[in-house]
Amino acid sequence: xxxxxxxxxxxxxxxxxxxxxxxxxxxxxxxxxxxxxxxxxxxxxxxxxxxxxxxxxxxxxxxxxxxxxxxxxxxxxxxxxxxxxxxxxxxxxxxxxxxxxxxxxxxxxxxxxxxxxxxxxxxxxxxxxxxxxxxxxxxxxxxxxxxxxxxxxxxxxxxxxxxxxxxxxxxxxxxxxxxxxxxxxxxxxxxxxxxxxxxxxxxxxxxxxxxxxxxxxxxxxxxxxxxxxxxxxxxxxxxxxxxxxxxxxxxxxxxxxxxxxxxxxxxxxxxxxxxxxxxxxxxxxxxxxxxxxxxxxxxxxxxxxxxxxxxxxxxxxxxxxxxxxxxxxxxxxxxxxxxxxxxxxxxxxxxxxxxxxxxxxxxxxxxxxxxxxxxxxxxxxxxxxxxxxxxxxxxxxxxxxxxxxxxxxxxxxxxxxxxxxxxxxxxxxxxxxxxxxxxxxxxxxxxxxxxxxxxxxxxxxxxxxxxxxxxxxxxxxxxxxxxxxxxxxxxxxxxxxxxxxxxxxxxxxxxxxx
Amino acid sequence: xxxxxxxxxxxxxxxxxxxxxxxxxxxxxxxxxxxxxxxxxxxxxxxxxxxxxxxxxxxxxxxxxxxxxxxxxxxxxxxxxxxxxxxxxxxxxxxxxxxxxxxxxxxxxxxxxxxxxxxxxxxxxxxxxxxxxxxxxxxxxxxxxxxxxxxxxxxxxxxxxxxxxxxxxxxxxxxxxxxxxxxxxxxxxxxxxxxxxxxxxxxxxxxxxxxxxxxxxxxxxxxxxxxxxxxxxx
Numbered sequence: 001x002x003x004x005x006x007x008x009x010x011x012x013x014x015x016x017x018x019x020x021x022x023x024x025x026x027x028x029x030x031x032x033x034x035x036x037x038x039x040x041x042x043x044x045x046x047x048x049x050x051x052x053x054x055x056x057x058x059x060x061x062x063x064x065x066x067x068x069x070x071x072x073x074x075x076x077x078x079x080x081x082x083x084x085x086x087x088x089x090x091x092x093x094x095x096x097x098x099x100x101x102x103x104x105x106x107x108x109x110x111x112x113x114x115x116x117x118x119x120x121x122x123x124x125x126x127x128x129x130x131x132x133x134x135x136x137x138x139x140x141x142x143x144x145x146x147x148x149x150x151x152x153x154x155x156x157x158x159x160x161x162x163x164x165x166x167x168x169x170x171x172x173x174x175x176x177x178x179x180x181x182x183x184x185x186x187x188x189x190x191x192x193x194x195x196x197x198x199x200x201x202x203x204x205x206x207x208x209x210x211x212x213x214x215x216x217x218x219x220x221x222x223x224x225x226x227x228x229x230x231x232x233x234x235x236x237x238x239x240x241x242x243x244x245x246x247x248x249x250x251x252x253x254x255x256x257x258x259x260x261x262x263x264x265x266x267x268x269x270x271x272x273x274x275x276x277x278x279x280x281x282x283x284x285x286x287x288x289x290x291x292x293x294x295x296x297x298x299x300x301x302x303x304x305x306x307x308x309x310x311x312x313x314x315x316x317x318x319x320x321x322x323x324x325x326x327x328x329x330x331x332x333x334x335x336x337x338x339x340x341x342x343x344x345x346x347x348x349x350x351x352x353x354x355x356x357x358x359x360x361x362x363x364x365x366x367x368x369x370x371x372x373x374x375x376x377x378x379x380x381x382x383x384x385x386x387x388x389x390x391x392x393x394x395x396x397x398x399x400x401x402x403x404x405x406x407x408x409x410x411x412x413x414x415x416x417x418x419x420x421x422x423x424x425x426x427x428x429x430x431x432x433x434x435x436x437x438x439x440x441x442x443x444x445x446x447x448x449x450x451x452x453x454x455x456x457x458x459x460x461x462x463x464x465x466x467x468x469x470x471x472x473x474x475x476x477x478x479x480x481x482x483x484x485x486x487x488x489x490x491x492x493x494x495x496x497x498x499x500x501x502x503x504x505x506x507x508x509x510x511x512x513x514x
Numbered sequence: 515x516x517x518x519x520x521x522x523x524x525x526x527x528x529x530x531x532x533x534x535x536x537x538x539x540x541x542x543x544x545x546x547x548x549x550x551x552x553x554x555x556x557x558x559x560x561x562x563x564x565x566x567x568x569x570x571x572x573x574x575x576x577x578x579x580x581x582x583x584x585x586x587x588x589x590x591x592x593x594x595x596x597x598x599x600x601x602x603x604x605x606x607x608x609x610x611x612x613x614x615x616x617x618x619x620x621x622x623x624x625x626x627x628x629x630x631x632x633x634x635x636x637x638x639x640x641x642x643x644x645x646x647x648x649x650x651x652x653x654x655x656x657x658x659x660x661x662x663x664x665x666x667x668x669x670x671x672x673x674x675x676x677x678x679x680x681x682x683x684x685x686x687x688x689x690x691x692x693x694x695x696x697x698x699x700x701x702x703x704x705x706x707x708x709x710x711x712x713x714x715x716x717x718x719x720x721x722x723x724x725x726x727x728x729x730x731x732x733x734x735x736x737x738x739x740x741x742x743x744x745x746x747x748x
Binding site for chain 1: 562564585586589590595598599600601
């Protein structure tokens with residue numbers, strides 16, 4: 001039973017097709033149509049090195065993120081530790097700080113103008129370290145969703161006959177491993193398609209090479225072909241993930257299930273507490289503090305505003321507009337996934353996951369190929385193309401969050417509404433929206449944050465004379481204007497977290513302490 | 515009037531209903547009786563229009579319901595777990611189901627009070643579902659189902675979670691309402707005693723097939739199969 005009328009759903013699907021799928025189809029069609037011979041598709045030595053680099057970074061980051069993220073999730077869910085809510089809140093933060101901002105912070109701290117440590121960030125280890133600290137929340141959030149979904153009675157029943165270690169191994173772990181595998185796949189996919197961190201730390205990976213082929217040589221065919229191995233690996237993993245996760249929720253948005261319970265951990269309590277605090281410090285507190293300290297006094301922010309106010313406003317405007325559209329399109333798609341028949345649900349589910357498989361640079365090339373024509377110059381030569389890029393890159397998040405939220409609303413609550421002789425707008429305003437308003441808000445905030453920090457696709461498609469804050473930061477970084485870069489980084493973080501803070505303030509005001 | 519003609523329905527290759535046919539006359543009460551998982555709720559969902567039959571036809575008041583949206587079937591439904599909208603007060607739950615064109619604002623208020631009066635819930639008008647007991651929620655769901663002036667009322671095991679005293683009280687409420695409003699009622703239950711108290715006629719289902727469909731007295735006197743006899747403890 002689907003409350004959305006079919007014409008609306010068809011419009012949403014058409015929009016999704018034009019924004020997300022069409023640029024990729026056009027790009028790959030042109031690449032294959034002009035293929036001189038099939039042998040071009042065979043990987044050469046350089047490509048094998050790229051593949052090795054990408055795999056080392058992908059596997060290393062996945063293991064690093066697991067080591068950081070899973071114990072944190074377990075302690076938040078199962079241990080009676082103080083500051084659990086604080087750790088839970090902080091475990092979200094790194095997900096929304098663009099990894100290139102962390103990189104800038106860590107390079108400053110470890111490099112010659114900072115602590116001048118012997119550890120060399122420029123290389124695979126540096127990329128793995130920084131990306132692990134950026135992407136571990138995928139593991140934490142999914143592991144938490146898994147741990148909180150386990151019926152406490154299963155573990156309680158086992159506790160009558162087994163030790164805690166055996167219960168964890170034999171009962172808890174088998175029940176949550178689809179969530180863990182899913183989290184690891186997310187980390188792997190995001191790390192192998194990340195452009196900014198390897199670029200800043202001078203490691204040549206597929207996304208860096210794709211970007212270079214297009215921006216330096218304008219060789220879109222080579223760029224498209226280079227992206228194929230990445231796309232294939234990512235798609236296989238995403239389908240594998242979908243198979244494992246089915247319609248399970250991808251995140252648990254609270255710690256309530258065990259908020260007042262959990263093991264005492266005895267002597268291990270202090271080390272456990274230190275571990276949680278350490279992860280929070282290294283993943284968000286330290287890099288953000290470095291940026292703030294190095295940005296200097298308030299006057300620097302004033303200079304930054306004077307220099308880059310149009311880019312700041314562009315960023316806010318674009319992020320707000322694309323988040324709104326992403327939610328507007330993503331919500332009905334999430335609805336189809338949860339409420340439509342098996343075939344429609346599966347098709348939309350898989351297609352909506354596709355943007356995860358596409359590196360930002362590849363999407364940027366696709367958008368240029370599609371819209372760089374005289375008839376569509378009003379898109380290509382304006383910020384509309386950037387808006388399209390952001391929407392295409394992150395709409396998958398809106399769909400996932402929406403599907404997870406809609407899945408939590410009992411189906412028959414909507415069926416009861418389907419019997420009421422009212423039009424769709426009435427059902428939307430009185431039933432669908434109020435029942436899902438939290439989901440819609442979460443999805444909007446997540447999309448806003450990702451959109452505000454978007455760099456890869458924006459770098460390629462931004463029209464002359466226009467820019468966003470991430471582009472300005474990246475450009476100034478290459479010119480060596482570090483003071484300004486640090487203050488702009490802090491401003492970008494403030495922009496990203498503004499909606500979070502607003503939502504938190506509203507929530508606090510509405511539910512005063514009892 | 516409700517009439518099912520040779521209705522079949524499968525989910526994922528599993529046959530849920532096989533050649534189901536029965537008829538409920540206008541203004542009468544029929545009880546669908548059968549063990550858990552025999553397809554009773556699926557029959558209600560087909561009649562409400564949430565699912566489509568694979569083959570066969572459903573007639574509502576003499577016209578084929580095929581392709582008609584749930585909101586155009588003029589049906590009231592009390593779900594097994596009631597499905598009251600949690601974000602609305604009882605007043606709003608009912609108000610939302612009233613046809614806008616039929617009432618002015620003042621008349622809407624009067625109608626809500628009238629419906630709540632019918633089920634003995636007037637003092638709970640401003641409460642939210644979570645603030646009510648199980649029996650009160652049941653009554654509120656009944657009032658909501660009646661708000662759109664349905665010609666057909668479907669009840670999906672509405673009394674299964676209640677204690678015996680409350681169940682008997684609500685059985686009386688439903689019987690009185692049906693008489694007063696003269697609507698066609700189809701009630702699903704797996705409770706044999708409840709079936710005989712509530713029904714003008716009974717349809718016994720086993721594994722998706724109709725074992726017997728007849729007036730309650732006739733079923734009591736002449737059970738058609740061994741299963742009907744055993745299930746009804748006759």
